[in-house]
Amino acid sequence: MVEYCSSFTKLIPLSFVLGFYVTIVVERWWNQFRAVPWPDKAAMLIQAHIHGNDERSRIIRRTLVRYLILIQALTFMAVSTKVRKRFPNEDYLVEAGLMTKEEKEVYDEVPALYGRWWVPATWFTSLIIKSRKEGRIKDDILVQQILDEFHEYRGGCGLVFAYDWISVPLVYTQTVTIATYTYFLSTLMGNQYIES
Structure with missing residues (x-):
């Protein structure tokens, strides 16, 4: 033996x-x-390319960066127990100021078999297009720069989600x-x- x-x-x-x-x-x-996506570059592009010192321009810039963080928070809620402890459900995102009550109502209406972390991405894109139409973004090339960086950021969130899945x-x-x-x-x- x-x-x-x-x-x-x-x-x-x-x-x-x-x-x-x-x-x-x-x-x-x-x-x-x-x-893991980092919002820094997208936030700097938003700050640089969305012009205006008025209240509306400031709110648009702030909302766009909030959407970036919201996408990341929703992604990490799905994959991280520590983030899930901090934000057990979307109501805590509203409480933390990452999502408004109106946005949560729209968010809740979206059917989700595999997560809804991508929903704020559509809001982000719509707000960028609206900002261009309002003349707050001076050129289509600048819109493209912001959207390219955003797509890379969103892709990172998707990849994190896929690695967990x-x-x-x-x-x-x-x-x-x-x-x-x-x-x-x-x-x-x-x-x-x-x-x-």
Whole structure:
């Protein structure tokens, strides 16, 4: 039995299996971190391209940045337990000032099989187009710059959501677990001292 187990340990490519699994997990973790959207660049473009010192211009800029943060909060509510603790439901977003009561009513009317984190994205786009029509954004190129950055931001939120939705296949974890336990038990049995 000892000799059989000792020879069996040479058949299990544990370093390959563990290396493959660790590579997948670490790469996935790093890609998740890189997918987290940062609103800074979009907020700076909004500040730079939406002109006007009047109250309406200030409210538009503020609302657009609020929509950015709202999209991120809704995304993280779906994927993060810490954010879900802070905002158990959308009423807490209203209370925190990230969503108005009127917006929540519109938001609640949207049917959602897989989440509604994208709804404020439509509000954002509509407000940008409205700002251009009102002449607060001077050129279509500036609109395009803001929307391009916004689409990248929204794409990051979508990627974070997708990473949470689709995890590492369970069969990988099970294979590594079984291979490790089998190798450990075979090594334990195969390295027993026996008198010849």
